[in-house]
Amino acid sequence: QKEVEQDPGPLSVPEGAIVSLNCTYSNSAFQYFMWYRQYSRKGPELLMYTYSSGNKEDGRFTAQVDKSSKYISLFIRDSQPSDSATYLCAMKKGNNRLAFGKGNQVVVIP
Amino acid sequence: GAGVSQSPSNKVTEKGKDVELRCDPISGHTALYWYRQSLGQGLEFLIYFQGNSAPDKSGLPSDRFSAERTGGSVSTLTIQRTQQEDSAVYLCASSLTGLAGGPNEQYFGPGTRLTVT
Numbered sequence: 001q002k003e004v005e006q007d008p009g010p011l012s013v014p015e016g017a018i019v020s021l022n023c024t025y026s027n028s029a030f031q032y033f034m035w036y037r038q039y040s041r042k043g044p045e046l047l048m049y050t051y052s053s054g055n056k057e058d059g060r061f062t063a064q065v066d067k068s069s070k071y072i073s074l075f076i077r078d079s080q081p082s083d084s085a086t087y088l089c090a091m092k093k094g095n096n097r098l099a100f101g102k103g104n105q106v107v108v109i110p
Numbered sequence: 111g112a113g114v115s116q117s118p119s120n121k122v123t124e125k126g127k128d129v130e131l132r133c134d135p136i137s138g139h140t141a142l143y144w145y146r147q148s149l150g151q152g153l154e155f156l157i158y159f160q161g162n163s164a165p166d167k168s169g170l171p172s173d174r175f176s177a178e179r180t181g182g183s184v185s186t187l188t189i190q191r192t193q194q195e196d197s198a199v200y201l202c203a204s205s206l207t208g209l210a211g212g213p214n215e216q217y218f219g220p221g222t223r224l225t226v227t
Contacts, residue, residue, distance in 0.1 A: 008150070032213045043114070043201055043218030044153070051213070088153065096141060096160070096205070096214055097169065102152035 003027050006089050006101025015110050019076040023089035023101045026070065030091040030099070033065050035074045038086045038103065047074075047087075079108045112136065114219035116202050122225045123192055131187045131222045135204030142185050143205075143216060144177055148198040156200075159185065160207075192226045199223050 006023040013019055021035075032051055036044035050056045053067045064073040072091075076083055089101040115134045123129050135142050144156040155169040159179045170176070174192075179185040189196055203216040 006152075008152075034213070036218075041220070043203075043220050045218065046215050049213050049215070090153075092213065096143070096158055097155040097166070098143075098145075098153075098216065099155070100145075100153040102150070 003030075003099045004089060004091055004101045006104065008102040008104060010105040010107065012107045012109060013079055015079060015081060015108055017079050017108075019079050019083065019106055019108075020073065021075075021087050021089075021104050021106070022071060022073040023091075024069075024071050025091055025099075027091075027093070027099075028067075028070070029093045032092040033063070033072045034090040034092070034098070035061075035063055036088040036090055036100075038088060040085075044088055076106075079106075081108045081110050084108050114202055114204055114217055116200075116219040116222050118222060119220065120223045120225075122227060125194060125226055126191055128188065128190045129192055129224065131189075131200050131224070133185045133187070133202030133204075133219060135183065135185070135202070136217055137183075139204035139206055139217075140182070141205045141207060141214065141216075142179055143203040144185070144187050145201045145203065146171075146198045147201055147221070153201065156187070189224075192224075194226050197224055197226045 034049040035047045038044040062075040086103040088103040090098040142159045158166040174190045177187045199221040201221045203218045205214040
């Protein structure tokens, strides 16, 4: 079993819809939970990170962590065509390697 | 140049040849990481450098892979006797510090797309 599971299926939504992405993990030692956005032929860029269970909001983006269920989510409200990208969840233990999910390709249709 | 830069952006090589991939981290960042991104596999950790400490090489897939970081800045990832399964995008990232206990936000370069024919 991989440490981080992210169903890699593509997701197409109409502009303005809410995008919902999630990851599960198996290692309770993970402390930091991150979401990266990766445009085609570019490196990933950090969107946001959370440390504890609960919600964290940044503009149209909300990250949610449920440590008891080992489940994290990212919600994108009022999705825009510019949100079309691959979204990767990543997690970090005490050391500095990040464990990544496989990523979800999101397409927002105008 | 405020970001992480990598060169070359694309590399096509024949099976069995050696390749060198270069990473220039953000100035002042003490930690540097290499990852590999293959189709359908996500990002896979390869190696991590923190300051003058011995690197964490635990992610290197075989002894054909090696990396060095000179002067605490530029890093080179070398793949010897390349195989077709080495075809992937190789990503470099840096962070201000690699000390344990914090998020240590990693900033990624654009990657080198390696194709082994």
